[in-house]
Amino acid sequence: xxxxxxxxxxxxxxxxxxxxxxxxxxxxxxxxxxxxxxxxxxxxxxxxxxxxxxxxxxxxxxxxxxxxxxxxxxxxxxxxxxxxxxxxxxxxxxxxxxxxxxxxxxxxxxxxxxxxxxxxxxxxxxxxxxxxxxxxxxxxxxxxxxxxxxxxxxxxxxxxxxxxxxxx
Amino acid sequence: xxxxxxxxxxxxxxxxxxxxxxxxxxxxxxxxxxxxxxxxxxxxxxxxxxxxxxxxxxxxxxxxxxxxxxxxxxxxxxxxxxxxxxxxxxxxxxxxxxxxxxxxxxxxxxxxxxxxxxxxxxxxxxxxxxxxxxxxxxxxxxxxxxxxxxxxxxxxxxxxxxxxxxxxxxxx
Numbered sequence: 001x002x003x004x005x006x007x008x009x010x011x012x013x014x015x016x017x018x019x020x021x022x023x024x025x026x027x028x029x030x031x032x033x034x035x036x037x038x039x040x041x042x043x044x045x046x047x048x049x050x051x052x053x054x055x056x057x058x059x060x061x062x063x064x065x066x067x068x069x070x071x072x073x074x075x076x077x078x079x080x081x082x083x084x085x086x087x088x089x090x091x092x093x094x095x096x097x098x099x100x101x102x103x104x105x106x107x108x109x110x111x112x113x114x115x116x117x118x119x120x121x122x123x124x125x126x127x128x129x130x131x132x133x134x135x136x137x138x139x140x141x142x143x144x145x146x147x148x149x150x151x152x153x154x155x156x157x158x159x160x161x162x163x164x165x166x167x168x
Numbered sequence: 169x170x171x172x173x174x175x176x177x178x179x180x181x182x183x184x185x186x187x188x189x190x191x192x193x194x195x196x197x198x199x200x201x202x203x204x205x206x207x208x209x210x211x212x213x214x215x216x217x218x219x220x221x222x223x224x225x226x227x228x229x230x231x232x233x234x235x236x237x238x239x240x241x242x243x244x245x246x247x248x249x250x251x252x253x254x255x256x257x258x259x260x261x262x263x264x265x266x267x268x269x270x271x272x273x274x275x276x277x278x279x280x281x282x283x284x285x286x287x288x289x290x291x292x293x294x295x296x297x298x299x300x301x302x303x304x305x306x307x308x309x310x311x312x313x314x315x316x317x318x319x320x321x322x323x324x325x326x327x328x329x330x331x332x333x334x335x336x337x338x339x340x
Contacts, residue, residue, distance in 0.1 A: 005174060030179075030333065031204065060291070060292055062235060062237075062292075062298070062299055062300055063235070063300070064233070064234055064235045064242055064300055064302075071241075071242075072233070072235075072242035073242070074235040074240055074241075074242055076237075101269060103204050103206040103267055103269075103331070103333075104206050104331060107329075109206075109207075109265055109329060110264060110265045110291075111265070112206060112264075112265045112266065112267040112289055112291060113289075114267060114269060114287050114289045114300075116287070130234075130287065130300055130302055131300070132289030132290070132291065132299070132300040133289075134264055134265060134291040134292065136264075165174055165335075166176065167176045167179040167331075167333040167335075168176050168179055
């Protein structure tokens with residue numbers, strides 16, 4: 001059978017989860033892709049925040065973003081900030097999207113990650129955010145957790161799909 | 169059975185440092201190609217460029233947007249060159265892992281020029297050229313892409329452990 005994206009695991013939020021975790025990620029793939037379609041229960045516009053293997057340590061990020069009006073912006077820092085969420089004040093029944101790609105997630109090198117995220121809003125404000133992350137650990141990634149806006153819950157029907165991609 | 173999407177065409181993990189790498193004999197049976205490069209360069213500040221089918225003529229142009237450590241102001245630029253700049257305003261260094269994800273759309277369609285869209289993530293390690301860079305590019309040729317030549321502009325070597333992977337993606 002031809003190689004393809006192979007679904008490792010998926011979660012659809014019930015509305016009572018502030019953290020989505022994929023654990024026991026097998027090391028048998030080459031790269032992994034986390035595909036998110038989500039909305040928050042809170043009004044706070046914020047990035048998503050990553051933890052690998054249960055830790056938020058040893059991350060850095062740099063992003064580039066546009067909001068549809070004004071100049072492009074950028075931020076950088078020592079955290080697993082990535083993408084952009086979809087606050088509850090944005091257009092009803094609408095979910096933001098993010099693809100987070102992590103090549104060579106199971107090797108003994110430091111891990112790079114790239115995300116493209118958009119928030120969807122029928123208004124003058126809607127964000128597109130490109131983010132580069134690095135996780136300065138030589139450990140294979142065995143779990144990924146994602147949160148946003150402090151302790152805010154992901155809205156019901158937010159979906160999270162983790163795919164494995166093999167290079168042979 | 170689900171339709172195949174990403175199918176690995178070729179992959180290499182460098183056991184010896186080299187300053188260029190070529191994917192050759194790329195089959196024309198896919199719709200799009202995805203290139204994933206992950207690693208670093210052994211020394212100095214390096215742009216990463218691509219050429220198709222050994223074409224070193226002035227047949228490439230690209231536009232990029234991004235941010236680099238030098239400034240808090242995002243950059244945008246465009247160039248016409250003898251190569252496609254996949255990492256042009258940012259640069260790979262030896263300090264941290266960097267990555268390029270590049271999609272070459274309709275690469276085997278002999279009726280159209282070839283377009284690409286790519287992301288380059290260069291991790292912190294240089295206070296000027298680290299950053300993120302997104303690029304759209306054109307190779308002004310209707311030939312099907314059958315080879316991709318990747319190289320550093322300063323002839324410094326990709327480090328041992330750097331990976332080069334090419335996937336084919338079918339539309340149906």
